[in-house]
Amino acid sequence: GRAARAHIRAHFTWDHAAAVVQQRLQKLQGRPIRRFVRKDAHEFVHDLLAAGRAALERGDLETAVSEFARVAEQYPDLAAAHTALGSTLVALGRVKEAVPALRRAAELAPQAAALHNQLGVALYRVNDLEGAEAAFRRAREADPNDVEALLNLIELYRAKGDYALATAVVKDAVRLHPGHVDVLAAFGTLSLELGDMEGAEMALRRIQAKDPHHPAVLALQRVLVGAARGN
Numbered sequence: 424g425r426a427a428r429a430h431i432r433a434h435f436t437w438d439h440a441a442a443v444v445q446q447r448l449q450k451l452q453g454r455p456i457r458r459f460v461r462k463d464a465h466e467f468v469h470d471l472l473a474a475g476r477a478a479l480e481r482g483d484l485e486t487a488v489s490e491f492a493r494v495a496e497q498y499p500d501l502a503a504a505h506t507a508l509g510s511t512l513v514a515l516g517r518v519k520e521a522v523p524a525l526r527r528a529a530e531l532a533p534q535a536a537a538l539h540n541q542l543g544v545a546l547y548r549v550n551d552l553e554g555a556e557a558a559f560r561r562a563r564e565a566d567p568n569d570v571e572a573l574l575n576l577i578e579l580y581r582a583k584g585d586y587a588l589a590t591a592v593v594k595d596a597v598r599l600h601p602g603h604v605d606v607l608a609a610f611g612t613l614s615l616e617l618g619d620m621e622g623a624e625m626a627l628r629r630i631q632a633k634d635p636h637h638p639a640v641l642a643l644q645r646v647l648v649g650a651a652r653g654n
Contacts, residue, residue: 468503475507487511495524502531506538509545518548529558536566543575555579570600577609581616589613604630608639615646623647 475490491508509524525542532538543558562572573596580589593613596606611626627643
C-alpha cells in the first residue's frame with residue numbers, strides 16, 4: 424500500500440482550474456456574478472482561494488479546510504475548490520472525508536489526469552481497490568502518457584498480486600518513458616518479484632547511470648547480492 428501512495432503528486436492544478444473557471448464564467452454571463460467575468464480567470468480562482476491558501480501557509484490546516492469548504496459550497500462547479508478541499512483533508516489524514524471532494528473535482532475536470540490520480544490514491548488508502556483502479560485508468564484515458572497513472576497502476580496490481588496486469592502496464596511504461604528512473608525502478612522491482620534477475624540487473628544499471636542515489640539502487644542491490652550469494 425505504501426508504494427502506490429508514494430507515487431502520487433498531490434498538487435493543486437491551478438492552470439487547469441483556471442481554464443475550467445473561464446468556461447464556467449462564460450456560461451454565467453448576464454447573471455449576478457457578472458462582476459467577476461471581467462477578471463482574469465486565474466486571478467479569480469486565486470482570489471477565491473486566497474484565505475485557504477494563507478491558512479495553509481500558516482500551517483493551519485483546519486482553517487484551510489473551512490475556507491475551501493466554504494468556497495466549494497458557494498461555487499459547486501469550481502474544480503479548484505474541491506481539489507484544494509480534498510487535498511487538505513488528505514493532509515490531515517481525513518482521507519474518507521476527502522473522497523467526495525476529490526471525486527467532484529475529477530468530475531468537473533475529466534481531462535486533468537492529476538485529479539484522477541489524487542482520487543485514486545485516496546480510494547486506495549480507504550481500501551477501495553476497484554475504485555482506485557478505475558480512477559487510475561481514467562487518468563490514463565485523460566493522458567495516455569501520464570507517468571503517475573502508470574506507476575500507480577503498476578503498484579496497485581502488485582499489491583493485488585495480479586502480475587499479468589502489472590507486467591502489461593510496466594511494458595507500456597517502459598515503452599513510453601524508457602529513461603524515467605521511477606519507471607525503471609518499477610520494472611526492476613517487478614522483475615525481482617517474478618524471478619527475472621537479468622531484468623532487475625539491467626534496470627539497476629540504468630538507474631545508477633541516471634540517478635545513483637535513487638532509493639531503488641540500494642534496494643535492488645541488496646536483493647541481487649543476496650540472490651548471488653544464495654547461488
